[in-house]
Amino acid sequence: MKLQMTNRIASLLVLFSLAPLFGLAQNPIIQTYFTADPAPMVHDGTVYLYTTHDEDETVDNFFTMYNWRCYSTTDMVNWTDHGAVASLSDFAWSDKTNGAWAPQCIGRNGKFYLYCPIHGDGIGVLVADSPTGPFRDPLGHRLIVDSENIWHDIDPTVFIDDGQAYLYWGNPALFYVKLNEDMISYDKSIGNNGIVAAEMTKEAFGENEGRDGQHISNYTEGPWIYKRNSLYYMVYAAAGIPEYIAYSTAPSATGPWTYQGFIMKRADHLAFTNHPGIIDYKGNSYFFYHTQELSGGEGFKRSVSVEQFNYNPDGTIPLIAPTKEGVKESVANLNPYKKVEAETIAWSEGVKTEGNSKTGVYVTQINNGDFIKVKSVDFGAGAKKFEAGVATSSKGGQIEVRLNDVNGQLLGNCKVKNTDGWKKTSCKLTKVEGIHDICFVFKGNDGQLFNFDWWKFKK
Numbered sequence: 483m484k485l486q487m488t489n490r491i492a493s494l495l496v497l498f499s500l501a502p503l504f505g506l507a508q509n510p511i512i513q514t515y516f517t518a519d520p521a522p523m524v525h526d527g528t529v530y531l532y533t534t535h536d537e538d539e540t541v542d543n544f545f546t547m548y549n550w551r552c553y554s555t556t557d558m559v560n561w562t563d564h565g566a567v568a569s570l571s572d573f574a575w576s577d578k579t580n581g582a583w584a585p586q587c588i589g590r591n592g593k594f595y596l597y598c599p600i601h602g603d604g605i606g607v608l609v610a611d612s613p614t615g616p617f618r619d620p621l622g623h624r625l626i627v628d629s630e631n632i633w634h635d636i637d638p639t640v641f642i643d644d645g646q647a648y649l650y651w652g653n654p655a656l657f658y659v660k661l662n663e664d665m666i667s668y669d670k671s672i673g674n675n676g677i678v679a680a681e682m683t684k685e686a687f688g689e690n691e692g693r694d695g696q697h698i699s700n701y702t703e704g705p706w707i708y709k710r711n712s713l714y715y716m717v718y719a720a721a722g723i724p725e726y727i728a729y730s731t732a733p734s735a736t737g738p739w740t741y742q743g744f745i746m747k748r749a750d751h752l753a754f755t756n757h758p759g760i761i762d763y764k765g766n767s768y769f770f771y772h773t774q775e776l777s778g779g780e781g782f783k784r785s786v787s788v789e790q791f792n793y794n795p796d797g798t799i800p801l802i803a804p805t806k807e808g809v810k811e812s813v814a815n816l817n818p819y820k821k822v823e824a825e826t827i828a829w830s831e832g833v834k835t836e837g838n839s840k841t842g843v844y845v846t847q848i849n850n851g852d853f854i855k856v857k858s859v860d861f862g863a864g865a866k867k868f869e870a871g872v873a874t875s876s877k878g879g880q881i882e883v884r885l886n887d888v889n890g891q892l893l894g895n896c897k898v899k900n901t902d903g904w905k906k907t908s909c910k911l912t913k914v915e916g917i918h919d920i921c922f923v924f925k926g927n928d929g930q931l932f933n934f935d936w937w938k939f940k941k
């Protein structure tokens with residue numbers, strides 16, 4: 483899992499090339515790992531984002547993906563890392579050691595169902611009592627038993643319409659089943675033993691612009707289904723490789739679909755794949771996708787990005803440009819007087835996260851000069867003290883608390899000494915009032931300095 487030194491240097495070089503922009507940049511939204519195939523889910527006032535995970539070391543020049551990760555936010559600018567919430571090893575029936583491809587999670591009756599494709603081995607389902615797990619396999623076998631070809635059974639998208647759940651999936655064709663209320667079985671009385679193949683016409687999914695002469699429609703993979711104002715939307719990766727994002731609409735969850743055109747065209751920093759996820763949250767609409775910007779152009783090392791957008795008055799979706807700025811405004815402020823997980827990050831450079839059952843997720847691989855930025859922190863009438871949960875068995879270092887940016891005003895300097903396990907460290911601050919971005923800049927000698935689990939300000 484550890485970033486090799488050469489990769490670390492490469493990553494830093496890429497990040498330094500973004501340096502003039504990072505004050506503005508919000509994309510990609512996760513910098514500690516390569517993440518792709520975003521699947522956002524709004525639950526109980528929080529956005530949970532499920533992603534795939536492109537490993538730092540690509541094997542055999544192909545997708546190298548072993549687990550699925552989860553992040554959450556309540557403000558759309560700071561993302562809390564919940565770690566790898568599921569992995570290939572959760573599916574005892576599969577002997578695949580690679581292929582943790584694009585998932586989606588949905589809640590029903592107090593449980594959370596994570597639909598996971600294993601490339602070349604079909605689609606499984608995991609269930610948990612919380613959006614962040616722990617997830618377990620309730621079936622002990624795959625959920626989808628071959629559409630037409632098991633290699634087509636990837637990229638599930640799930641949606642509940644008036645009590646009826648639908649699971650769509652597929653590359654290069656689109657299939658669906660009507661899930662039973664248990665969400666782990668489906669109605670076998672329709673289609674081919676329960677599996678219905680959507681009609682891949684050019685009217686439904688756009689005209690194939692000659693990508694390989696084999697496909698009638700533009701649809702490629704990565705479907706994302708939802709309903710808004712009684713219109714059903716199917717958004718998907720289109721036009722082969724490099725992929726664009728396109729969409730179709732329908733008067734029902736099962737069609738008939740009408741092609742509506744592109745949402746995101748190819749741009750320089752996009753990867754050869756792309757993958758959509760769309761939500762409405764706190765009165766705004768957000769479009770999730772992935773790029774290869776963080777890796778400096780490696781298509782097997784992608785990163786999730788987000789753009790805010792507005793639907794046209796007739797419900798159609800405008801063409802959305804991929805930007806570095808991403809979400810410009812938070813939709814809530816962060817309360818610094820409650821313990822905040824250190825892995826709550828608007829932008830970071832250099833650090834990674836890890837987790838275990840005792841501590842949960844924490845920030846690690848902290849070296850001199852690395853930093854974490856959090857946005858829209860509401861200090862109200864003023865904070866005078868900073869506390870942090872840290873651990874180090876080496877010499878430690880310092881956490882510089884800086885206003886707004888990595889070179890911003892130094893508010894305080896918190897020393898981290900050899901802690902012999904997790905310890906609280908604290909320091910006095912120059913009083914800070916109102917709403918600000920805050921940067922934790924890590925300083926010390928060569929090598930890894932310490933681990934960082936949480937922080938809190940005091941009045």
Ligand code: FUB
Pocket residue numbers: 518519534545583584636637703704719755756757
């Ligand atoms: O991430 C692996 C595969 O690439 C996904 O399943 C597809 O949607 C494409 O993004």
